[in-house]
Amino acid sequence: MHERSLIRSLLRQVEQIVAVEGGGKVTEIRVQVGDLSGVEPLLFQTAFDDMVPSVFSSDCRLALEIVPVTAVCSECEHQFEIVDFQFRCPECQTKSVQVIQGDEVTLISVSINSNNSIEGVAS
Ligand SMILES: [Zn+2]
Numbered sequence: 713m714h715e716r717s718l719i720r721s722l723l724r725q726v727e728q729i730v731a732v733e734g735g736g737k738v739t740e741i742r743v744q745v746g747d748l749s750g751v752e753p754l755l756f757q758t759a760f761d762d763m764v765p766s767v768f769s770s771d772c773r774l775a776l777e778i779v780p781v782t783a784v785c786s787e788c789e790h791q792f793e794i795v796d797f798q799f800r801c802p803e804c805q806t807k808s809v810q811v812i813q814g815d816e817v818t819l820i821s822v823s824i825n826s827n828n829s830i831e832g833v834a835s
Contacts, residue, residue, distance in 0.1 A: 714751070715751060715752065715755045716759045718751065719763050722817070722819060725819055726738060726741055726767075726819070729822050737824065738768045738772045739823045739825065740772065740773045740775055740822070740823035741822055741823075742775040742777070742821045743774065743775070744817070744820050745777070745778055745779065746778075746779050746814035746815045746816050747778060747779065747780055747814050748781045748794075748815040749815055749817050757774060757776065760774045779814055780793050780794075780814055781793065781794040781813065782811070782812055782813040782814055783812060784809065785803065785806060785808070785809050786809065786810055787808060788801065788803050794809075794811070
């Protein structure tokens with residue numbers, strides 16, 4: 713299952729952060745999931761709940777943020793949000809567009825001991 717392997721690498725990433733920070737109890741893991749990442753939020757949550765007790769405390773929470781798909785036009789460099797999978801520049805109508813956001817799963821922050829939030833850990 714796609715979600716399980718994502719959670720596995722996510723938990724490994726968090727473990728490293730906790731080790732660098734000198735340990736502590738992880739209370740929340742905040743993750744951004746792109747609309748195009750192919751991740752089913754419900755399956756992601758289920759896999760997380762299933763796997764987190766073996767690594768961290770079972771009351772460690774997953775906070776999911778769904779991010780819209782953003783693309784940039786390779787002709788006029790216009791940036792726009794992709795709606796309904798319309799991969800076409802709204803300015804010049806070219807279909808040569810590049811997705812710059814929304815196709816990945818990104819770790820945003822990790823809360824350790826509830827009063828200690830580490831920001832900017834995106835890889
Ligand atoms: Zn364009």
